[in-house]
Amino acid sequence: MKSLKLGGIVILILCVFPLLYLTVLSLTTEWIFPELLPRALTGFHWNFFLAGNQSILMTLLNGVLLSSLVGIISMITGFWLSYVISFQSNRRSWINLAYLPYSFAPVIYAFLLQFYFLKAGISGTWSGVFLAQLLITVPFVVILCAHHWTTEMKHLMECVYSMGGSECYAFSKVVLPMSRPVLLLSFAQSFLFSWFDFGFVSVIGVGKTKTLMLLLYQYIQEANPYIAACSALVIILPAAIFLIINSKLISRMNVLTQD
């Protein structure tokens, strides 16, 4: 019992320490080795990061817009595709195909796609990055939702048909309300992929489409740890919120499966 408590404290420290360190780093201007604590805390970097530099704010908004759109489109498209695939006789082959993008490292996959994106004239554009991210997130949602289309779900839909309801009615009144956890999970996971993506944004976006992740690397390369800490904290914030929602949704889906 005592060792469990100790283990819990160690895990908590390991989780909290990086966040605490980043927060302190973002609130100081001079923190030089071997000093254990910074001399003074100031909001200077935050002021510069959030209000002093228009391009950072635009990058932040661009990232939110890109990730939200990737999340929404992946959720809708992936859910619909998984429905179409799941009741086909060659369902297994389609789902195996959805795993294909994950057989490459994202950067290698991005380089493979780059040729086609250059041909299509969308390399280095916002829409190119958006499309490239969808190529990864939509198959992910297909895989995630494929297990949702059980025989029970099929029978419930058939039950609606036999009572005189159309496919559209079955979807709106039965399927969608029952699929809320998996839909939210799909959105959250796709959003997080896009939010943390570096490979596709840097390769397909060729530095023209900026996201906070790209900016973070830029600050690290420029040896500007204070602004990098600000940007890292902003990156972590929505991810932390989504991770909490995700864990709740996963536990809710597990409860539904056990029922």
Add this chain to the structure above:
Amino acid sequence: MSKLNCAKISFGYDHKMILTDLSFELPFGKTLAILGQSGCGKSTLLRLLGGFLKPSVGQVSVSDLDITSVLPEHREIISLLQTPLLFPHYNVFDNIGFGLKIRKLAPDAIKSKVDDMLLLVGLEGLGARMSNEISGGQKQRVAFARALILSPKILLLDEPFGSLDAGTRIKMQGFFNDIKTRINMTAVFVTHDLKEALTIGDLWGIMKNGQLTIFKDSVSFLKHQDSGGASEIKFWSQYIQSPNETI
């Protein structure tokens, strides 16, 4: 409710025949109990009647109207499965009234009909409960009520009491027989339990290798080797030494 007619129905896929040249006529208000082992084609027959599969050859008609190509949503034939599938996000009341909402009935009319149905199936006072707050037998009653409230032309039952314990199963068989007489229900009831088939049916059928043999009386049904009646009698007779002795 209506009479059901199947004429020379065959169905198969991947060069394999599941049902072969199947014909029967089920009069209005009667129940056909079909007995057969797993994989003999019983459930396929029900899916064909429900409109979820289309026969390769043959015709299905209800009250002399050909419905072979009619979509499930326009057939007015409702199926009940072994697992009582209730909509988990609705309570008992909304589950029963679901079909009436599809038919766009006024809320007052829905309430009155659902209340009557709750009374009929013995679930009065349970309308607000969610599906995970009621027992297996009660779930099956809700599924019954949800089907019956729409006055379907035909009711298809695929081993509906198969997942219930022995006691509840007997109660549900009694409940089914009671409802059947009260509303003159035309039904096809699939089971693999001989006693259940005898209790429920007015006509009997034995399905084997995709072929259906129909019996109009219980004695000839029981005597048929594939009904399992003979082996059942032989089994019980070894425990009864003389005609006067009971267990």
